Amino acid sequence: MSINYIALPVDDEIRCWGRELGLALPSELPAGRYPSTPELLDAMESLAGHEITNRKLDDPFNLAMESLERVPVDAMPPFPNTDAAASLLTVSGHLDPDAPRKLISLHGDYDLIVRLLQQLTSTCGPLCFCADCDGQPIFVISAESEPIGPV
Numbered sequence: 001m002s003i004n005y006i007a008l009p010v011d012d013e014i015r016c017w018g019r020e021l022g023l024a025l026p027s028e029l030p031a032g033r034y035p036s037t038p039e040l041l042d043a044m045e046s047l048a049g050h051e052i053t054n055r056k057l058d059d060p061f062n063l064a065m066e067s068l069e070r071v072p073v074d075a076m077p078p079f080p081n082t083d084a085a086a087s088l089l090t091v092s093g094h095l096d097p098d099a100p101r102k103l104i105s106l107h108g109d110y111d112l113i114v115r116l117l118q119q120l121t122s123t124c125g126p127l128c129f130c131a132d133c134d135g136q137p138i139f140v141i142s143a144e145s146e147p148i149g150p151v
Helices: 012-020 037-045 110-124
Strands: 004-009 050-056 061-067 070-072 083-085 088-094 103-108 127-131 137-140
Touching: 004 110, 012 137, 037 050, 037 061, 037 088, 037 110, 088 110, 103 110, 110 127, 110 137
Parallel strands: none
Antiparallel strands: 004 103, 004 127, 050 061, 061 088, 070 083, 088 103, 127 137
């Protein structure tokens, strides 16, 4: 089982929400913005050790990537040479500039989600992501900083 996440740019409402939850956010936290689909694809392509396996760029977009590292899979019954990618990530949603609402949905490896959002902060500013099961925000401020979220 894995969790779906929604990514959002940091704005006044998201910033206030994080502070109300007692998160240690920087006092000066600028607003972020949604990436364009090409920016999202560029960020995914820049993650070393991974390859893009699906590129549907028109709205609604759907991008997928997996690690080049392979790990054995315990199959029942056992099959010889059964392996799978060590990490996977699917990113989908709506980023059309004319869309009334934008959405980035992330499903897959948590560390890969963090790395992707860290990469995007250089062009889009601070971002936040929330699990669909608990809705607690996790802030990604920059490419160099660790995510800030509930403990």
